[in-house]
Amino acid sequence: MNSRERILGRLRASLNEQPAAAVAPLSVATHWPDPAPAEWLALFKQNLSDNHAEVIECRQQDWIAVLAQRLAEKNIRVLRSGRTDAGEALVAALGAQLDCDCVTETLSKDDLFTQIDAGFSVALAGLAETGTLVVNTGPQEPRTLSLVPPLNIVLLPASAMQAGFSAWVTQGGLPQPLPTNLLLISGPSKTADIQQTLAYGAHGPKELIVLLMTDA
Amino acid sequence: MTAEMIELRQALDEEQQEFAAMQQQHFKVRAKMALENEALRHSFRGASDFLMAKRRAVFPDETALSGLRDRGEAIRQYSLSKLPELLETLEKNLTANGIQVHWAETAEEACAVIHGILASNNARTVVKGKSMVTEEIELNHYLQEKGIECLESDMGEYLVQLAGETPSHIIMPAIHKNKEQVANLMHGRAQTSDGSDVPYTDDVDQMIGNARAILRDKFRHADAGISGVNMAVANTGTLCLVENEGNGRMTTTVPKLHIAVTGIEKVVEDFSHVPELLTLLTRSATGQKISTYFNMISGPKKNDEHDGPEQVHLVLVDNGRSRIFAHPVLKPTLQCIRCGACMNHCPVYARIGGHAYGSTYPGPIGQVVTPQIGGLEQYGDMVSACSLNGACGEACPVRIPLPDLIRELRAEANSPQFVNAADPAAAAVQGRGSKRTLGESLIWKGWALGHRLPALYRLMTWGMTRSRRLFASAAAKKLLSPWTDSRSTPLPATQSLHELAKAAGVASDVSRPQGEQ
Amino acid sequence: MNQTPSSRRHYPAHRPRAVYLLGTCLVDSFYPQAGMDAIRLLQAEGLEVIFPQTQTCCGQPAWNSGYDDEARAVARRQLQAFAADIPLVVMMGSCAGMVHKEYPKLFAGQPEEAQVRALAERTYEFSEFMVNVLQLDKKLPQAADQSPLNVALHTSCSARRGMGVAAEHKTLVENLPGVRLQEPQRVTECCGFGGTFAVKQGDISAAMAADKAEAIAATGSDCLVSGDCGCLMNISGTLEKQGRPLRAQHLASLLYQRLYGKGAE
Numbered sequence: 002m003n004s005r006e007r008i009l010g011r012l013r014a015s016l017n018e019q020p021a022a023a024v025a026p027l028s029v030a031t032h033w034p035d036p037a038p039a040e041w042l043a044l045f046k047q048n049l050s051d052n053h054a055e056v057i058e059c060r061q062q063d064w065i066a067v068l069a070q071r072l073a074e075k076n077i078r079v080l081r082s083g084r085t086d087a088g089e090a091l092v093a094a095l096g097a098q099l100d101c102d103c104v105t106e107t108l109s110k111d112d113l114f115t116q117i118d119a120g121f122s123v124a125l126a127g128l129a130e131t132g133t134l135v136v137n138t139g140p141q142e143p144r145t146l147s148l149v150p151p152l153n154i155v156l157l158p159a160s161a162m163q164a165g166f167s168a169w170v171t172q173g174g175l176p177q178p179l180p181t182n183l184l185l186i187s188g189p190s191k192t193a194d195i196q197q198t199l200a201y202g203a204h205g206p207k208e209l210i211v212l213l214m215t216d217a
Numbered sequence: 218m219t220a221e222m223i224e225l226r227q228a229l230d231e232e233q234q235e236f237a238a239m240q241q242q243h244f245k246v247r248a249k250m251a252l253e254n255e256a257l258r259h260s261f262r263g264a265s266d267f268l269m270a271k272r273r274a275v276f277p278d279e280t281a282l283s284g285l286r287d288r289g290e291a292i293r294q295y296s297l298s299k300l301p302e303l304l305e306t307l308e309k310n311l312t313a314n315g316i317q318v319h320w321a322e323t324a325e326e327a328c329a330v331i332h333g334i335l336a337s338n339n340a341r342t343v344v345k346g347k348s349m350v351t352e353e354i355e356l357n358h359y360l361q362e363k364g365i366e367c368l369e370s371d372m373g374e375y376l377v378q379l380a381g382e383t384p385s386h387i388i389m390p391a392i393h394k395n396k397e398q399v400a401n402l403m404h405g406r407a408q409t410s411d412g413s414d415v416p417y418t419d420d421v422d423q424m425i426g427n428a429r430a431i432l433r434d435k436f437r438h439a440d441a442g443i444s445g446v447n448m449a450v451a452n453t454g455t456l457c458l459v460e461n462e463g464n465g466r467m468t469t470t471v472p473k474l475h476i477a478v479t480g481i482e483k484v485v486e487d488f489s490h491v492p493e494l495l496t497l498l499t500r501s502a503t504g505q506k507i508s509t510y511f512n513m514i515s516g517p518k519k520n521d522e523h524d525g526p527e528q529v530h531l532v533l534v535d536n537g538r539s540r541i542f543a544h545p546v547l548k549p550t551l552q553c554i555r556c557g558a559c560m561n562h563c564p565v566y567a568r569i570g571g572h573a574y575g576s577t578y579p580g581p582i583g584q585v586v587t588p589q590i591g592g593l594e595q596y597g598d599m600v601s602a603c604s605l606n607g608a609c610g611e612a613c614p615v616r617i618p619l620p621d622l623i624r625e626l627r628a629e630a631n632s633p634q635f636v637n638a639a640d641p642a643a644a645a646v647q648g649r650g651s652k653r654t655l656g657e658s659l660i661w662k663g664w665a666l667g668h669r670l671p672a673l674y675r676l677m678t679w680g681m682t683r684s685r686r687l688f689a690s691a692a693a694k695k696l697l698s699p700w701t702d703s704r705s706t707p708l709p710a711t712q713s714l715h716e717l718a719k720a721a722g723v724a725s726d727v728s729r730p731q732g733e734q
Numbered sequence: 735m736n737q738t739p740s741s742r743r744h745y746p747a748h749r750p751r752a753v754y755l756l757g758t759c760l761v762d763s764f765y766p767q768a769g770m771d772a773i774r775l776l777q778a779e780g781l782e783v784i785f786p787q788t789q790t791c792c793g794q795p796a797w798n799s800g801y802d803d804e805a806r807a808v809a810r811r812q813l814q815a816f817a818a819d820i821p822l823v824v825m826m827g828s829c830a831g832m833v834h835k836e837y838p839k840l841f842a843g844q845p846e847e848a849q850v851r852a853l854a855e856r857t858y859e860f861s862e863f864m865v866n867v868l869q870l871d872k873k874l875p876q877a878a879d880q881s882p883l884n885v886a887l888h889t890s891c892s893a894r895r896g897m898g899v900a901a902e903h904k905t906l907v908e909n910l911p912g913v914r915l916q917e918p919q920r921v922t923e924c925c926g927f928g929g930t931f932a933v934k935q936g937d938i939s940a941a942m943a944a945d946k947a948e949a950i951a952a953t954g955s956d957c958l959v960s961g962d963c964g965c966l967m968n969i970s971g972t973l974e975k976q977g978r979p980l981r982a983q984h985l986a987s988l989l990y991q992r993l994y995g996k997g998a999e
Contacts, residue, residue, distance in 0.1 A: 004535075005320035008481065011539040012301040019545055021298035026291040026490055032284030033493075048506065107523050110471065114437045131496075131507035140521040144470045148463060166507075167492035175488060179453050181314075181519060182470070185511035190463035192425060193503070194373035194389060196260075196396045197267050200425040203372060204432060205463025205510075249937045266920075564924045568941050602935050604928025604942070605798055606891035621839075627800025661796055665804035668759070669811050671788040678763050699936030703943065704971030707764055714757045714766035718785040723773055725787040727752065727818040 027171075035164040041129035045162060046213070048132020052188030053201050054209040060216045065094045068154065068212060072099065072119070077152060081108075082121035083142035087156050091121060104143050113149045120146030120206075124157040126174055127213075128185070130165030134211065136184040137176055144182045153189065153206035158217035222414070225405040233381040240383075240575055244598040251569040257393055261570045264392045268561040271504025272612070289497045290616040292490045293552035296482075300542065303451040303484045304533065310454025314516040316529045324354035327534045331356060331443065331476055332363055334530055338474050340365070340440035344432075346468035347371035347460065348445030349387050349555060350478050350534055352577045353590070356443070367443075370432050370464040372425065379406050385571030387578060388502045388557040393570050396421055403427060410434040432464070442468035442526070446479035447554070448494060449531070452487050454515055456531065459498060461509040469514060475526040477514075481533050482542075482551040494554055497614035501558040537590040537647075544646065546625045550585050552615045557582075559609035559619055565602055574599055581609035581619045588626055593648030597630040631658070678713040685709040745866040746821065752782035753863075754816045756824040756833070759791040760963045761984070768963070768984030772825055772860060775990050779868050786815040792824075794832040797840060799930045806840055813846055813853065821867070822857045825986070826962045827893025828929075830859035835896060859893060861902040861961055861985060870989070871909045878995030880912040885988070886955035886980075887915055888946070888969060890962035891924050903961055906985060910992050916953035918946075927968040940972075947972040950980070957981040959988050 002010070036044050046056045059067045068091070072080065077099060082088030084103040095101045122142060124134040134155050138144045147153050163169040166185065176183070190205030201207055239250055251257055276282040296303060308318045319334075321327035335343065343365055345351065357367045357378070369378040373390035377383060380402055384390030391399070400419035407415045407427065415427050436442075444465055448457040456477050458465045469475045485491065499505045518525030541550050560566045560580025571579035576587040576596060584603060588596040600623055609619040626646065635650035667677055685708050687693055694701045712720075719725070753776060757769040773783045790811060797805035812833070816822050824830035834857045841850040864870040887907050894900040900922075907915050926932065926942025933939075947969055950958055958973075958980050960966045970982035990996065 003320070004322040004326060008320055008322060008533075008535045008539055009301045009304065012304075012481075012542055015539070015543040016298075016301065018543075021294070023295040023298035024291055026288060026295045029288045029291040030284055031281070031288045031493065033281045033288075033496075034278075052509070104523050110437050114433060133507055138522075138525075140519070140523070143523045144466075145524045148466050148470060165492070166495065170489055170492050179455060179513070179515040181514070181516040181522065181525060183513040183515070184466075185507065185513075186509070187507045188509045190461065190509055192372045192462045194371070194376070194391055194462075195399050195421050195424060196394075197264060197389075197392075198396065198421040200422050202429060203425060203462035203464070204370065204429060204436070204467050245935070245937070248935070252937055252941050564926070564942055565935075565938055568938060568945075601931065602938060604891070604924050604926060604931045604939070606924035606928065607895035608891070608922070608924065611895050624798060624800065627798070628802050629800070631800040633803075658801075661799070661801040661804045664796065665801075665807045668790040668793070668808040671790055671811065671815075674790040675787070681763055699933045699939075700971075701975075702936065703940035703975055704968065705974035707967050707971060709763045710766045712766060714762045714769035714785075715787055717766050717770050718757075718773065719787065721770065721773070723783055723785045725785060727784055727820065 035168055036129050038164070041162045041164065042159060042213075045127055045129040045132050048129075049188065049209075049211055052132060053191070054132070054188045054211055056211045056213055058213050058215050061214060064156065064212055064214055065091055069095055069098060071210065075152065077118045079117050080119040080121060081117050081146055081150070083123070083146060085123045085141050087123050088121055104146065108143060108145060113145055117150045119152035119154055120150040121154045121156070122147045124155050125161065125176070126169055127157045127162045128165050128169060129162055131187055133166065133185050133187045135169070135174075136186055137180050138182040138184065139180050147184065147186060148205045151202065151207045152210065153186070153208065154210045154212065155186065156212045156214065158214045160217060222405070225401060229380070229402065229405045236380075236382050236572070239572070244573070244575060244602070247573040247575060248569045248602065251573040256395060257570055258568065260393050260395055261567050264386075264389065265561055265567040268503065272501060272558060272561070273504075275500045275504050275506055285493060285497060286614055286616050288493045289554075289614050290552065292485060292494055293554070293615045296485045296490070297542070297548070297551055299486065300481070300484070303486055304481060306451040307449055307454065307484050310451065311531055314454040316454065316456070316516060316531055319530060319532045320535075321532055322535045324534075324536050327354045327478065327532055327536065328356055328359035330532055331478065332360060332365070334474070334476055335360070335365060335441055338441065338528070340474055342435075342439045343367045343441045343443055344370050344435050344439040344468050344472065345374070346442065346444035346458070346465040347374055347390075348443065348478055349577060350445055350480050351443060352384060354534065354536060356478075368432075368435050368439075370435070370468060372428060372462060375428060375432065376402060379403075383572070383577070385579065386557060386560060387555055393572065396424070399424060407431060436467040436471045439472045441474040441476060442472040443476045443478065444468050446477050446483055446531070447498065448491055449479060449484045450488050450491060451484055455488070456514045457491060457495075458512040458514070459495065459508045459510075460512070463510065466510055466512050469512060470525055473527045475517070475528065476530045476532065478532045478534060481535055481538050498554050498556050501612065501614040502556040540647075541589050547585070547589060547622055547646070549617045550589060550622060552617050553582055553586070554615055556614055558612040558614060562608040562612040564606060564608065565604070569602075581623065582617075585619060585622045585626065588630070588648070589646055593626070593630045593646055594651040595648070597648060597652040600626045600630060633658070675713075675715055678715065681709045682711055682713050685711065749779070749868065750781065750821050752784055752820050754784050754786065754818075754820060754822040756789060756792065756812070756816065756822055756829060757785065758824065758826045758829045758963070760967070761825045764967065765963045765984055768987045769825060771984070771990035772823070772986035775864070775870070775986060775993070776823065778994070779870070784820070789815040792829045792832040793840070794829060794836070795929050797832065797836060802840065806844070809837060809840055810846065813849060816853060819852070819856070821863065822853065823860055823863045824857060825860055825984070826964070827859050827890045827897050827899065828962055828964065830857060830862075831892045831896035833857045859897045859899050859961065861893070861906055862897060862899040864989075865902040865905055871905045874906070874909040874993070875911060877911050877992045879992045882912050882914070883957070884914050884916050884953070884955040886918055886950045886953045886958050888918070888925060888950065888958060888960040888965050890960060890965045893961050894922060903985065906989060907959065910988070913992065916955045918949035918953050920949060925965045925968050927964040929964065932968065943968050943972040947976065951978055955980070957983060957988075959983055959985055961985045
């Protein structure tokens with residue numbers, strides 16, 4: 002017998018001795034209120050700004066211009082995006098202003114860690130209750146773009162807003178099959194490990210800009 | 218090197234030696250040392266007050282909190298009720314997703330398995346995300362002896378490792394250090410990527426910035442990342458990690474090899490069980506509605522993907538858990554989601570801090586887990602360090618009856634039936650009965666006799682009230698010294714309530730047929 | 735029926751004619767006047783009080799220390815002492831919790847299990863009974879003694895968390911005319927008593943007691959009141975040792991004195 006069989010054997014023997022009756026968890030009422038749809042946008046924005054993120058409202062026609070201005074103000078020189086429609090539109094529009102490209106091959110770690118100022122991603126959904134962006138990674142959306150560059154920019158169409166994680170999952174929001182890496186992002190990276198003092202930019206992004214596209 | 222730097226390094230070395238010496242002491246000695254350390258008392262009191270207030274603020278509604286805890290408890294109990302089946306499902310789905318699954322019965326086996334994976338990939342440098350189970354199995358020490366550099370990357374864990382200490386809290390590992398201590402530690406021991414000393418600063422943002430620069434360099438070059446797991450979803454074959462700093466994502470994303478390590482109890486059946494556990498975890502732990510990142514890993518990098526680890530492994534660790542699973546009363550120990558709320562709310566922890574427990578897991582959950590993993594012989598003393606005030610049980614997001622479990626472990630420790638720790642087949646806690654002493658058991662036998670026979674009891678209280686002056690004597694004071702060292706000596710009354718009630722004509726018996734009017 | 739949010743129990747809709755009183759061993763030898771005050775309060779409400787002379791201790795010290803056989807042997811004796819089907823009122827929160835919550839565990843699988851469950855159901859902590867069954871809080875505005883008094887209330891952890899009756903304690907003190915309830919800092923924190931914990935982990939217990947004593951003293955109250963005499967003895971003993979003694983009394987004594995204007999004898 003190997004370890005696996007011995008561990009499983011012991012667990013099964015215990016269950017045989019003391020059968021454990023358990024109720025189906027989802028039948029237990031939580032009494033935890035979901036925010037009303039009318040509150041979603043405000044709550045989402047409030048939660049994200051509480052967590053030190055910048056939420057910029059924009060529209061389909063002007064989001065690139067709005068972002069371009071913000072990037073210029075922040076003096077961003079190198080930006081990389083996933084190969085999404087929005088990313089390609091961004092690259093097409095800003096190519097003259099800065100070093101801006103979509104990632105199409107394996108990223109060099111040195112470039113990633115030392116050269117790229119900002120990563121651009123598109124969110125699959127927004128969760129109002131916690132101020133959260135759901136980011137689905139894959140060939141079109143590298144995992145590291147929302148992690149390594151100091152500035153993390155995420156575009157979210159307001160129509161993708163949901164009450165919260167629980168509602169999103171139970172209402173079938175999860176991609177099928179699951180991507181190799183699904184992410185919930187709710188602010189720039191942070192730590193309070195020194196004397197409970199909050200500091201942003203622990204290991205990942207120091208800043209998070211959320212472009213909330215209100216008419217999409 | 219400047220004279221100041223030489224002095225600082227000596228001081229840090231001395232602190233580390235003091236820490237090592239303290240860890241060799243008996244529980245009571247460690248507790249006393251902690252109680253006498255003003256800076257430490259201040260750190261823990263402040264942290265406890267801060268974290269309790271934060272938690273309260275994100276649970277404004279009692280009914281909603283109660284309902285959420287009901288759900289959390291139900292999810293954990295349901296998962297445990299199907300544990301062997303869920304582990305097999307998890308293994309099947311992880312494997313289908315390309316994640317390799319390993320099983321380890323003991324801490325040694327887990328370390329050997331992890332080392333084997335690293336060795337077969339020629340990995341010499343490892344960055345670690347925060348993981349209590351790897352602390353439990355003492356992985357760093359094991360890998361160090363095999364010549365593998367293992368760097369902690371959670372800010373708190375990094376500081377603790379830099380100091381040569383162990384975490385004092387499961388969520389905030391360096392909670393015992395104030396910022397001045399961290400400033401000295403960083404300046405005296407941390408080195409930048411080019412090998413120079415980190416300039417002194419006690420500004421928290423700058424200290425974090427310095428550590429960030431050092432650790433980002435390590436992430437970039439590490440051969441492998443080792444992380445823990447907060448929840449493993451059986452139906453989808455997904456490993457979930459909760460974090461704020463981004464080091465967890467770095468660890469699991471940047472190196473080409475990722476090894477996740479988890480206790481076998483962390484599995485849940487379905488993804489629909491995840492959101493409530495997540496919200497309970499972050500709200501209970503640090504008073505956050507959600508953590509900055511929730512990282513759900515369902516496979517290594519695919520061919521058409523541009524980043525991510527090429528290999529992902531999961532090591533399932535038993536290390537005593539299947540034994541806990543067999544105990545009829547102590548089984549809820551395994552419901553734990555490692556939020557740390559019990560220690561944040563524990564008045565004993567607030568005063569002695571995490572290191573006094575001398576174990577990986579401190580506070581109430583530590584008092585319950587540690588003796589069951591390490592045996593009562595070695596860790597049985599900590600179960601008496603609880604006033605059974607119930608604050609931990611009240612805070613526990615998955616309703617583990619912690620005070621009941623601590624009491625049960627006292628019964629196990631004092632059981633008249635001794636169980637050899639070396640007997641792995643026994644379902645009892647290792648070292649059952651090992652704390653039973655002749656003296657103490659005789660005291661309780663005498664106590665039981667005196668309270669079982671009402672006439673004898675009345676005689677005793679009569680004697681006590683009539684000899685009350687003896688209580689004020691020096692001899693009595695000495696006998697009662699654990700009490701009287703810091704309190705006045707309690708004086709019995711002149712007559713007992715039994716006597717007063719009898720004298721006042723209060724009936725001793727129900728004489729008439731009873732019933733409500 | 736006056737049911738507070740803190741307690742989900744069902745209370746008798748009518749006043750019972752008679753009740754048992756479990757004085758508790760600590761009250762018996764150290765605070766017997768509190769026991770007499772409780773008896774007089776119950777009698778004044780028209781209830782017959784039965785105080786079985788065969789009662790000793792609920793068994794909690796042994797149970798909390800992990801000596802289950804010894805605890806059970808002593809608890810069995812209380813089953814006999816309180817056998818009739820009338821409410822059992824317990825002077826202290828921790829002993830009430832022992833009978834109400836722990837006895838069913840202590841006797842699980844024992845021949846007395848059903849009897850124990852029935853006893854647990856008719857067991858009430860003192861203030862819980864006074865508020866929820868006797869509605870004593872409604873009577874307090876007519877208290878005979880309405881002189882100004884600053885009271886620091888310490889509700890034990892077993893009353894607060896075990897029995898869930900912190901609100902009842904507060905109600906009883908707050909509704910006394912002239913009494914100003916002073917809330918100490920970290921009011922919900924344990925005072926460090928914990929029965930044998932105070933002896934087995936004397937240093938930790940003393941540190942907790944010192945903090946609690948400081949918080950109580952900082953309220954500047956005229957007296958310390960609690961429904962648990964272990965906490966009273968712990969906190970007042972610490973204050974006295976520190977050279978700043980404070981009058982300490984059981985809630986029953988405060989109520990009796992204020993309602994009927996009589997000092998403890």
